Amino acid sequence: MSDRYLRQMIIEGWDQSKLYNSSVAVVGSGPVAISTLVALSMLGVGDIDIYSNRILKQYDPSEFLYFGEEPGVYKVDALERIMKKSNPDLEGNITNLKMGVTWNFLSDSELILMDKSAGKTRYNLVVDATNNPSIESLMLQYGISRMVPIINASAMTYKGEVKVVTPDGKEISRGALSTEYAYKPQDPVMAGLIGGLVGEEARRLLMPLKGESIEDIDVNLNFLSRKIVGQEDDYENLNPDYRKxxxxxxxxxxxxxxxxxxxxxxxxxxxxxxxxxxxxxxxxxxxxxxxxxxxxxxxxxxxxxxxxxxxxxxxxxxxxxxxxxxxxxxxxxxxxxxxxxxxxxxxxxxxxxxxxxxxxxxxxxxxxxxxxxxxxxxxxxxxxxxxxxxxxxxxxxxxxxxxxxxxxxxxxxxxxxxxxxxxxxxxxxxxxxxxxxxxxxxxxxxxxxxxxxxxxxxxxxxx
Structure with a gap:
């Protein structure tokens, strides 16, 4: 491993080898998935699989890692190239996996295929970054059946949510993200915040430090609230003028x-x-x-x-x-x-x-x-x-x-x-x-x- 991790390795109890030897699946290829991949790469997670069959139609700054890519490429192909270039420690340890023509994970057989295509007995962590309730539900089933922690992450304009569901299944009813996010476009700024939080929770699950507990959590952020952590919207019809x-x-x-x-x-x-x-x-x-x-x-x-x-x-x-x-x-x-x-x-x-x-x-x-x-x-x-x-x-x-x-x-x-x-x-x-x-x-x-x-x-x- 390179010296780039020294600033985090001097933290008491930090074990970089645990992160490097961890295997994480990220489902999705939009802004939340991109920010999650950036966070995992910066932490030094050594084995990452990306699941998506989305094709890049045209470049959008909200998905910044695709700059310079030609329309028509699979997003996971582009992400694999970019991630390996940005972090040499990932060379050979990041995989793009195009799951099914519908990308819906609608059957347990496809979940088994997820295991086999990755060539693993199981992952250490799976992150759903899709804003897709169907995929979210299947990922929760996958986590419970295979005793794998799941992080559900979603973002839209002004709002974001992260839920950690641990493998015991006792809190599975809390796992579903709010339907408010279903199929909504992912805002890049909220995606950046949520991706960073996913990275924090991933580190905690993969390499807990002294005194840290592993637990189900539900974190909501709402920049339409005057207190940011509130559930109620205080601001309405915001129309920012970015000509600044x-x-x-x-x-x-x-x-x-x-x-x-x-x-x-x-x-x-x-x-x-x-x-x-x-x-x-x-x-x-x-x-x-x-x-x-x-x-x-x-x-x-x-x-x-x-x-x-x-x-x-x-x-x-x-x-x-x-x-x-x-x-x-x-x-x-x-x-x-x-x-x-x-x-x-x-x-x-x-x-x-x-x-x-x-x-x-x-x-x-x-x-x-x-x-x-x-x-x-x-x-x-x-x-x-x-x-x-x-x-x-x-x-x-x-x-x-x-x-x-x-x-x-x-x-x-x-x-x-x-x-x-x-x-x-x-x-x-x-x-x-x-x-x-x-x-x-x-x-x-x-x-x-x-x-x-x-x-x-x-x-x-x-x-």
């Missing part, structure tokens, strides 16, 4: 996902700043750099090269330098903070308030993260909530990943990046952005919570 210019500061683990999803959304222009170069240790968390010969190259320039291919209509201006807080040309409509520097966070918070520009923020660790939107005068600033000014004064910035590697997992970054863009969606629709932050923790049973926020002083609100 956006500043993205940082082209690391958060920035690569944010830039990709902004490109998928079709924003007008992206200014991208990052002074670092790609290191091999980045590759398990920054997937875009695996799609080109990137190691040693400037991050901002390489991310522009890859992301521009997803949607050439989006103008990306990449700067291999630090952003200073001063604008040399027109002001952006929004700012994304995609760096782990407190000094940069404090500077961007001040910049956002100085110029009255919304600031979208996320922070992550190896097992948790937060996503938040600063709307000057309407929601508290970063210093109100996270004390970034004090943290900036105390911060000692490491020279880079090689000099001072810290525990990090790419799946958490996927989740929080997409959460930032989800908040951006609400703002682009002209709706009131939630006054609080979305908190993720893989140590909590519900995984997500919404934390309401308040201004420290009236002065910070600008009154």
């Amino acid at each position: 210019s956006v500043l993205v500061v940082g082209a690391g683990s958060l920035g690569v996902n944010v830039v990709r999803e902004l490109v998928q959304r079709g924003v007008k222009k992206i200014w991208l700043y990052d002074a670092d170069r790609v290191e091999e240790l980045n590759l398990n968390r920054q997937y875009e750099y695996t799609l080109a010969d990137s190691v040693g190259q400037p991050k901002a320039l390489m991310l522009k090269e890859v992301a521009s291919q997803y949607n050439p209509a989006v103008q990306i201006i990449a700067k291999n330098e630090f952003f200073t807080g001063e604008f040399k040309s027109a002001l952006p409509d929004a700012i994304f903070r995609c760096t782990d520097s407190f000094k940069t966070s404090a500077m961007l918070n001040a910049t956002a308030h100085k110029y009255n520009i919304p600031l979208f923020y996320a922070a992550t660790s190896k097992d948790d993260g937060q996503a938040y939107a600063v709307i000057p005068g309407k929601t508290p600033g970063l210093d109100d909530i996270f004390d970034v000014n004090k943290a900036a004064e105390e911060e000692i910035v490491p020279a880079g990943c090689v000099e001072e590697p810290t525990p990090s997992v790419g799946t958490v970054n996927m989740i929080m990046s997409s959460a930032m863009v989800g908040l951006f969606d609400i703002w682009c629709a002209g709706a009131e952005v939630p006054r609080g932050y979305l908190n993720y923790s893989n140590k909590e049973f519900n995984r997500f919570s919404f934390v309401e926020t308040n201004f420290k002083t009236a002065q910070n609100k600008g009154v």
